[in-house]
Amino acid sequence: MANRINLPEIGLKRIVIVGAGFAGLRLSMELKGKGYQIVLIDKNNYHQFQPLYYQVAMSGLEPSSICFPIRRIFQNRKDVFFRVCEVLEVDTNKKQLQTSLGLVNYDYLVIATGAKNNYFGIENFEKFSLPLKSVSEALYIRNRILEDFELSLLESEPRERQKFLDIVIVGGGPTGVEIAGALAELRKHVLPKDYPELDLKEMDIYLIQSRSRILDAMSDKSSATALKNLTEFGVKVILNTRVLDILEDRVVLSNGSEIMTRKVIWAAGISASSIPGLNESCYHKSGRLSVNDNLQLESVNDVYAIGDVAYMTTTEGHPQVAPVALQQADFLAKLFINKIKAKETNSTGFKYMDKGSLATIGRNKAVAERGKLFLKGFPAWIMWLGVHIYFLIGVKNKIVVMFNWIWSYLFFDQGLRLLIKPKIKK
Amino acid sequence: MANRINLPEIGLKRIVIVGAGFAGLRLSMELKGKGYQIVLIDKNNYHQFQPLYYQVAMSGLEPSSICFPIRRIFQNRKDVFFRVCEVLEVDTNKKQLQTSLGLVNYDYLVIATGAKNNYFGIENFEKFSLPLKSVSEALYIRNRILEDFELSLLESEPRERQKFLDIVIVGGGPTGVEIAGALAELRKHVLPKDYPELDLKEMDIYLIQSRSRILDAMSDKSSATALKNLTEFGVKVILNTRVLDILEDRVVLSNGSEIMTRKVIWAAGISASSIPGLNESCYHKSGRLSVNDNLQLESVNDVYAIGDVAYMTTTEGHPQVAPVALQQADFLAKLFINKIKAKETNSTGFKYMDKGSLATIGRNKAVAERGKLFLKGFPAWIMWLGVHIYFLIGVKNKIVVMFNWIWSYLFFDQGLRLLIKPKIKK
Numbered sequence: 001m002a003n004r005i006n007l008p009e010i011g012l013k014r015i016v017i018v019g020a021g022f023a024g025l026r027l028s029m030e031l032k033g034k035g036y037q038i039v040l041i042d043k044n045n046y047h048q049f050q051p052l053y054y055q056v057a058m059s060g061l062e063p064s065s066i067c068f069p070i071r072r073i074f075q076n077r078k079d080v081f082f083r084v085c086e087v088l089e090v091d092t093n094k095k096q097l098q099t100s101l102g103l104v105n106y107d108y109l110v111i112a113t114g115a116k117n118n119y120f121g122i123e124n125f126e127k128f129s130l131p132l133k134s135v136s137e138a139l140y141i142r143n144r145i146l147e148d149f150e151l152s153l154l155e156s157e158p159r160e161r162q163k164f165l166d167i168v169i170v171g172g173g174p175t176g177v178e179i180a181g182a183l184a185e186l187r188k189h190v191l192p193k194d195y196p197e198l199d200l201k202e203m204d205i206y207l208i209q210s211r212s213r214i215l216d217a218m219s220d221k222s223s224a225t226a227l228k229n230l231t232e233f234g235v236k237v238i239l240n241t242r243v244l245d246i247l248e249d250r251v252v253l254s255n256g257s258e259i260m261t262r263k264v265i266w267a268a269g270i271s272a273s274s275i276p277g278l279n280e281s282c283y284h285k286s287g288r289l290s291v292n293d294n295l296q297l298e299s300v301n302d303v304y305a306i307g308d309v310a311y312m313t314t315t316e317g318h319p320q321v322a323p324v325a326l327q328q329a330d331f332l333a334k335l336f337i338n339k340i341k342a343k344e345t346n347s348t349g350f351k352y353m354d355k356g357s358l359a360t361i362g363r364n365k366a367v368a369e370r371g372k373l374f375l376k377g378f379p380a381w382i383m384w385l386g387v388h389i390y391f392l393i394g395v396k397n398k399i400v401v402m403f404n405w406i407w408s409y410l411f412f413d414q415g416l417r418l419l420i421k422p423k424i425k426k
Numbered sequence: 427m428a429n430r431i432n433l434p435e436i437g438l439k440r441i442v443i444v445g446a447g448f449a450g451l452r453l454s455m456e457l458k459g460k461g462y463q464i465v466l467i468d469k470n471n472y473h474q475f476q477p478l479y480y481q482v483a484m485s486g487l488e489p490s491s492i493c494f495p496i497r498r499i500f501q502n503r504k505d506v507f508f509r510v511c512e513v514l515e516v517d518t519n520k521k522q523l524q525t526s527l528g529l530v531n532y533d534y535l536v537i538a539t540g541a542k543n544n545y546f547g548i549e550n551f552e553k554f555s556l557p558l559k560s561v562s563e564a565l566y567i568r569n570r571i572l573e574d575f576e577l578s579l580l581e582s583e584p585r586e587r588q589k590f591l592d593i594v595i596v597g598g599g600p601t602g603v604e605i606a607g608a609l610a611e612l613r614k615h616v617l618p619k620d621y622p623e624l625d626l627k628e629m630d631i632y633l634i635q636s637r638s639r640i641l642d643a644m645s646d647k648s649s650a651t652a653l654k655n656l657t658e659f660g661v662k663v664i665l666n667t668r669v670l671d672i673l674e675d676r677v678v679l680s681n682g683s684e685i686m687t688r689k690v691i692w693a694a695g696i697s698a699s700s701i702p703g704l705n706e707s708c709y710h711k712s713g714r715l716s717v718n719d720n721l722q723l724e725s726v727n728d729v730y731a732i733g734d735v736a737y738m739t740t741t742e743g744h745p746q747v748a749p750v751a752l753q754q755a756d757f758l759a760k761l762f763i764n765k766i767k768a769k770e771t772n773s774t775g776f777k778y779m780d781k782g783s784l785a786t787i788g789r790n791k792a793v794a795e796r797g798k799l800f801l802k803g804f805p806a807w808i809m810w811l812g813v814h815i816y817f818l819i820g821v822k823n824k825i826v827v828m829f830n831w832i833w834s835y836l837f838f839d840q841g842l843r844l845l846i847k848p849k850i851k852k
Contacts, residue, residue, distance in 0.1 A: 005580065006579060006580050006581070006582055045572060045576065061488050062488050064488050069620075071620040071621070072620065075620060076619050076621035076622055077620075077622065078622060081623070083576075083578045083579070101580055102580070146471060150471065150509075150510045153432060153509070154431065154432050154527055154528070155432070156432055193501035193502050194495075194497040194498065194501060195497070195504065196501075196502055196504060197434075197507070339527070396833055399824075399829070400829075403826075403829070407822055
């Protein structure tokens with residue numbers, strides 16, 4: 001195979017965008033047909049909708065319902081080139097990327113590589129906990145839960161059985177709260193029917209939060225509502241407690257207790273996931289890429305960063321959430337479009353417009369806030385559903401997800417309790 | 427873990443059913459609540475609908491749409507016990523099974539283990555061809571096709587590119603014909619839009635049939651119609667030709683030619699898939715288990731076989747198709763129910779009622795026949811759709827499959843071109 005990715009020169013300036021998450025995909029979509037050659041790079045051939053990973057893990061949705069094939073988005077386009085590969089290294093002097101498929105040169109580079117789990121440098125956390133940063137990982141969690149339920153049937157010793165049944169979630173942010181709520185619903189509505197042989201009272205769901213309240217990026221009201229909802233669902237929320245160690249079959253907590261379990265879901269924070277080859281001066285101490293008001297890296301030429309990986313120094317960074325990623329993509333698209341029109345950018349820099357936050361706990365239960373506005377219960381839950389359907393890519397996906405939600409709502413049934421793995425040929 | 431599967435004795439005679447395909451699942455469903463303890467064993471926690479595997483492989487349907495969680499079917503039942511495991515050996519004297527989870531004893535054993543691919547003892551056929559006998563294998567084929575399309579973009583040498591683009595299907599039965607038709611539609615409607623960089627004329631689809639006509643279990647009319655349809659679609663059907671060898675990057679045919687390809691889909695025949703531990707006298711020379719009129723093995727006590735694995739000696743075997751499996755399950759269920767009522771079975775033995783056969787080639791194109799009745803084109807195609815929806819298990823699955831079919835029909839789009847693999851933890 002050639003040393004260089006097979007990409008035609010089409011007489012346009014080339015923007016290489018690394019990562020097809022919220023930020024990278026939106027940018028590519030807005031720049032198509034605007035006079036650039038867009039080269040979009042991702043490890044997968046699909047865009048994945050991160051806010052609903054947890055529903056895939058909980059057998060509520062299929063991966064395909066929250067993923068969208070990237071080639072489908074750029075069908076018939078002659079200016080957008082998509083490649084499935086990994087970036088091995090960037091050379092900002094030569095303005096080229098070394099990828100797993102070969103070299104690619106760029107005129108402009110946009111890094112939109114998102115975030116990965118932060119294990120605070122502790123090996124056992126990474127080794128023994130279950131991450132939820134991709135649909136693949138979500139499927140893995142689903143399979144593990146189903147497998148462990150089957151295995152629990154074989155255990156006549158209650159203490160041993162506990163390892164298979166109990167689940168610990170580390171981190172009391174939106175992801176942790178949503179997983180805990182969904183698990184509690186599974187325990188209440190689905191599992192007792194599926195496993196009449198088991199006493200589901202034996203199954204405990206723990207949510208471990210290091211700080212004094214869950215959803216601590218939201219208001220006190222939201223925290224209190226979520227805590228009340230989860231407690232009513234029977235989730236054991238443990239506050240002000242850190243995880244000291246995770247082993248194959250248990251978790252050690254800072255309050256001195258241990259929980260026997262084979263399943264610890266990691267939702268305790270993220271760190272930036274950059275590409276190799278940039279020198280240290282490009283990074284903020286948080287590990288994110290320092291960018292100026294125009295989302296550009298200052299110490300190298302023609303490199304931009306958007307989304308979770310970017311840290312805008314003038315604002316002390318933005319929260320690592322989807323709306324920031326989308327707004328940054330919009331901003332940068334405009335900047336590139338103005339550049340080609342040779343217009344003075346005349347930009348006052350990127351400004352984030354906070355449209356509020358949402359978290360769901362379970363059926364008819366959610367919290368929503370925007371400034372001083374606060375909603376809970378059914379109205380917040382409907383808003384949560386609406387916002388997620390709105391941002392999901394693909395009309396068919398929207399229909400399928402809505403159908404699944406309505407079905408589960410009416411029949412108290414997560415239909416997808418299937419342990420399917422693609423067969424790997426020896 | 428205990429040496430014996432943790433199963434309560436509930437004071438009822440125990441029927442162990444191995445395999446939850448058409449035959450085993452139907453039998454379990456008809457025997458629930460009839461006064462037996464049913465122990466159903468399968469390698470997977472779901473039933474899979476074999477007739478639509480090929481649509482999973484062709485990105486038309488999700489695995490979850492044609493699979494159904496077995497526990498869901500027997501929710502809340504106290505007489506049906508389902509276990510996910512493999513049978514390692516049967517001891518017909520002690521009347522017990524050794525499984526991967528431990529020992530299980532039985533009063534009656536029903537073997538419904540189906541069929542596996544027949545590679546005619548040739549190692550390379552098994553090593554280098556792609557099987558399609560499970561949804562996992564279907565997913566694997568889907569992933570391989572998508573991966574190879576991505577890889578083809580990197581190849582500037584046409585002869586090398588051919589390996590990634592061309593696909594060979596071995597076997598001209600219904601499965602082979604259905605795959606070939608679906609691939610041709612993908613090539614016509616979807617791939618040119620997804621890969622504007624490629625010239626899809628380079629992609630060849632071959633269907634290799636050893637005999638003089640395709641669909642040779644059906645009438646001459648059906649064969650001729652299918653051949654005409656496929657040829658119009660641009661599929662290269664090669665008749666009277668056997669595959670001599672399959673290598674990593676090519677297929678050698680008995681007509682002296684070679685086809686360069688990395689993808690050979692195996693649809694050239696099946697053989698029975700029994701369980702270990704039965705002595706030779708139980709087997710017919712075809713490799714299937716010899717059973718009498720009552721579907722019982724004659725040389726051992728209280729063992730029955732139904733579905734593809736069974737060979738009823740008085741009728742020289744039945745075709746290995748779903749309707750036979752379902753009818754045999756119905757027959758055997760009645761026999762067990764009569765037994766418990768201490769009724770004289772008074773059975774005249776199992777009789778297969780042939781309701782005809784169907785095969786689809788593509789949109790609006792199918793063949794159907796029953797006795798002297800023959801249908802083709804749109805009416806046959808609609809019948810094919812209806813029959814498959816009818817036999818699919820689960821109301822939700824029926825809705826989802828219908829929705830997918832309508833969507834693809836209207837928009838010429840197989841939506842599921844996603845290369846998703848559950849992440850495997852190191």
